[in-house]
Amino acid sequence: MERSVRGVLVALLALLFVVPSSGLAANAESEPLTRSGVGSALSEGSDGAPEMVRDVNTQQTAWRNTQDVTAPNGADRKPMLYQILGNNDKIDTNTDELRLDFMVRVAHGEVDPNKGDGTWGRDTGIGIYYDYGDYPTGEDYAHMINYIKTMGDASDAVGLTNLQLGAKRWADDQDEHFTILKVLHSGLYDYITMSVECDMNYIDAGSYPDWWASATSNGRKIMPRIYVIVGAHASWDASMNTQRLDAEPLATNVMAGRTVTVYPGTCAGGGDRTGCDVPMSFIGYNTTPQLWSYGQSNWGLVTDHGVAVGAEEGVAPKDSFFVFWYNAAYSSDPNNPCNQVSAFKYQWIGLQNGNSWVPVDALTPTPQLVTGQPLAGMGPTPYTAQGGVTYSAAFNGKSNYFDSIYTTNNTNKLMVPNAGQPGVAQRADGSIDFKVAKKGQKDGKPLDGYFKLVTWPVATPGCKVTSPDDPHGPADPGITDGMAQDAVQKQLDLGWTIDSAYYGLDIARPQAPTIDQYRGYAAPSSRLITGTGVPGYTLTLYSEDPDHPMLTDDPKGDDTSGVLIGSVTVGADGKWSMVDHRALDPSTQPSVRYRAYQTQNAGFRMASRFSPIMSADFQRNFNTNPEIRLVSAPHTVLDTKTGETALPAGSKVSVAGGLTALHKDDTFSLYIVPQDGPSAGSANGSDGGSAAKTGGETDCPSSKPAPIGTSNDGIRVPDCKYRIPGSVKSVGKLAAVTDVPASSTSPASVAAQWSVDIPAADFLKVGSLYRNRTVFAVYAVLQDVDGGPPAIGVVYDQVIDMVPPTVDSLAVSQSEGLSGKVQSSVPVAAGALSGAGFDPIAKSTIDVTWPDGGLSSTVAKADGTWRLDVPAGMAAGPISIKAVDRAGALEMTHNIDTIHGSRDIKGNESDRFEIRLAAVPSASGLPFTGWRRWYLLAVAALVALGGVIGGMVLRRLREKLRGVSAEGPAHKRT
Secondary structure, three states, rough: OOOOOHHHHHHHHHHHHOOOOOOOOOOOOOOOOHHHHHHHHHHHHHHOOOOOOOOOHHHOOOHHHOOOOOOOOOOOOOOOEEEEEOOOOEOOOOOOEEEEEEEOOOOOOOOOOOOOOOOOOOOOOOEEEEEOOOOOOOOHHHHHHEEEEOOOOOOOOOHHHHHHHHHHHHHHHHHHHHHOOEEEEEEEEEEEEEEEEEEEEOOOOOOOOOOOOOOOOOEEEOOOOOEEEEEEEEEEEEEEEEHHHHHOOOOEOOOOOOOOOEOOOOOOOOEEEEOOOOOOEEOOOOEOOOOOOOOOOOHHHEEEOOOOOOOOOOOOOOOOEEEEEEEEEHHHHOOOOOEEEEEEEEEEEEEOOEEEEEEEEOOOOOOOEEOOOOOOOOOOOOOOOOOOOHHHHHEEOOOOOOOOOOOOOOOOOOOOOOOOOOOOOOOOOEEEHHHHHHHHOOOOOOOOOEEEEEEEEEEEOOOOOOOOOOOOOOOOOOOOOOHHHHHHHHHHOOOOOEEEEEEOOOOOOOOOOOEOOOOOEHHHHHHHEEEEOOOOOOOEEEEEEOEEOOOOOOOOOOOOOEEEEEEEOOOOOEEEEEEOOOOOOOOOOOEEEEEEEEEEOOOOOOEEOOOOOEEEEEOOOOOOEEEEEEEOOOEEEEOOOOOEEEOOOOOEEEEEEEEEEEEOEEEEEEEEEEEEOOOOOOOOOOOOOOOOOOOOOOOOOOOOOOOOOOOOOOOOOOEEEEEOOOOOOHHOOOEEOOOOOOOOOOOOOEEEEEEEEHHHHHHHHOOOOOOOOOOEEEEEHHHHHOOOOOOOEEEEEEEEOOOEEEEEEEEEOOEEEEEEEOOOOOOOOEEOOEEEEOOOOOEEEEEOOOOOEEEOOOOOOOOOEEEEEEOOOOOOOEEEEEEEOOHHHHHHHHOOEEOOOOOOOOEOOOOOOOEEOOOOHHHOOOOOOOHHHHHHHHHHHHHHHHHHHHHOOOHHHHHHHOOOOOOOOOOOOO
């Protein structure tokens, strides 16, 4: 039928601002959406985490009334379609009603569903325009439609009654209206679920046959225009040109790119059945058919609080839904229709996890076959001789609506075979309990709360003319559990969606992140919060404001969501971390609670719910510094057989001590930093000439984490290149550990002994950091697993000298004695040891073995030189010399050793060096008897010669007389 007149009336009524139903409370428009109301109207998730929803009245600010495209929080204000839930994408021109359930994204705080009931939506903050019809004349204009409030505060009897009245008004609807089912706050945005009923005016084939000439048996494709507009513009008019709406920056055509298939309600005449001789499912309009509400309750039925005053929550009454199939060709040739429909299939489909359409197992796990529907002749007009939709439709009830008039149709019902049985959502009287339907899935996973009925015809070809192709055959086996979604969509496309309902709709969104239990201190530098999330998502972290505590049992506004700490991208491994740099006083705030949510980085940027709250109880005790009780080194020993010196096999540098830690998971590590030679004075390796008293700090790669930071004593952890490999161990793996729980709140301590043995070869090998170094600072570092400052025990001026001395410049004579000099390859580090000029060579011990086997010892001077007299009458022969440096004495003096106490430690022994003592010549071998006489004569002669020549001869003669021999090298190893 044509609807031009009705369109004019609708526009006039819109200009008059249709007032709310008298059944609503007088203050319904001004009631605030309380937190309890949000909690009632906007369901919480099954995990109990509260929705991130606030009282939208606190967002009633000036920006909502502007054309700014960006909200103050940075959100894009242009509405964006999030999801089409359901719509009748097949329409005939006799009952050209367009129904649409969808979700749209708007800026947070843009929409207040508590306001604007019965008006266009200026106060609500969101409006709907739709294009009334697609005319061949090209006339395109859109109507503004009114809002019916169905959500709000149900925390008391008055609020509940108002919501039930709103649900009944929506079920009574016969004209153009929209309602808001849910507002979900997610990050910067709100996701609005809406249901829309639009009276269309698609032209009949008989009126414009040329326009329908391009139609086929599949009907004609038309793209409807349904605009969502925000901003409460003063320029909102009852009707607006679609070109203006297309250019509006804060309006969106949610049907853009989507089409509906329109079929002619009557044939064009002249025997032309193009596009009309097909099975069509009646959409319904006004009071046709007559449902329980005497309105169009079959679409977008809101059952959350009951569909009428006193009605049960979640239950749709009997006769809320219907299915009626007919064929418009009956009106032009009632005796020769091509597609006769006397049976059909139907199935309830539900949304699961936000993206999957599945059968509602508690209602119709498979399509239900309904037989007995009379052939609908003469079109769908209700009061025809052959029966119209009210008489012939199938309803969800045990009998038809007019059972007293039409009683023979006992199988034409929307009744599942096991209605009324436990676990079945349909009751014996035909009513449907969507509470049962939502949770009754075979896989145990609840449905989201949106349900739609899809129907397929069982058509019997019966015409005597060529039958057009019929793409609308029955679905067999329909939609089943586990069916791939592309296959599901094909079945949905074959069918007609006629009925829909809501109960407790929960929009699926990203999973909430997790926050690891915090174990640490209140210091801002160490307050690192960690957790897990979806890789690539943005993690936003909040901490509690003590003046506005976080509440776990109620959706929050900005005042109780916490203090924003910051945002970070979740890593590819699914982990995230963030430091809370805020200053805290643990004496007044011993703990802080944290929570977080994560947001998609693309697409709709939907955010998850808040994570469960994590309470961080700060550690207030600190580890004490580890004790270093022993630093000892081996020394070289002379092998008397070979004459060479070496370290004993298996020699190790030993460092040992004890500690008491707060946790057995605390980490211990040992550092040895040179104090002498190049690089002395800086533990991080920079050149310096003085002894190092503090460590450096760099980022060295390591297979094990290096403790970093500064201790409470101001000592820094050394560069990790000085960390001894293998020394990094948890306290729990050290010796003699007291087994206590590793808890940041446990006052118990862990006592342990530790020791580290380092192969001596590591100190001596070429390229070693310690080669040719003899004085060290030793650091024992205990790193708190909870992130507290490292506890550092340190001893300085520790001698680790394993380099043997050498002896050279050897000389020997009967008159001058034996002399030489002790040398070392280790550079002298004067002043490296406090109060002592450290030189391992100075005061070295010299041990001599004479040719006759006798022994002598002496001590070298500060410069390493030494001398011994040759014992009188010593026979000629080899003399053996060995030097022992002062490394042992210095170690005894300076190195820590509270384990062994006083020790007798020898130094490094040198190789064996030799020199030969020559024999003294006999006096009888001279030309004159008596040496004194000869000597006097020689002196006289030399005096006569005079000058240099005489002095040289005299000196040579004196040496000859003393018997000195220079046989062999100055020193020799044997």
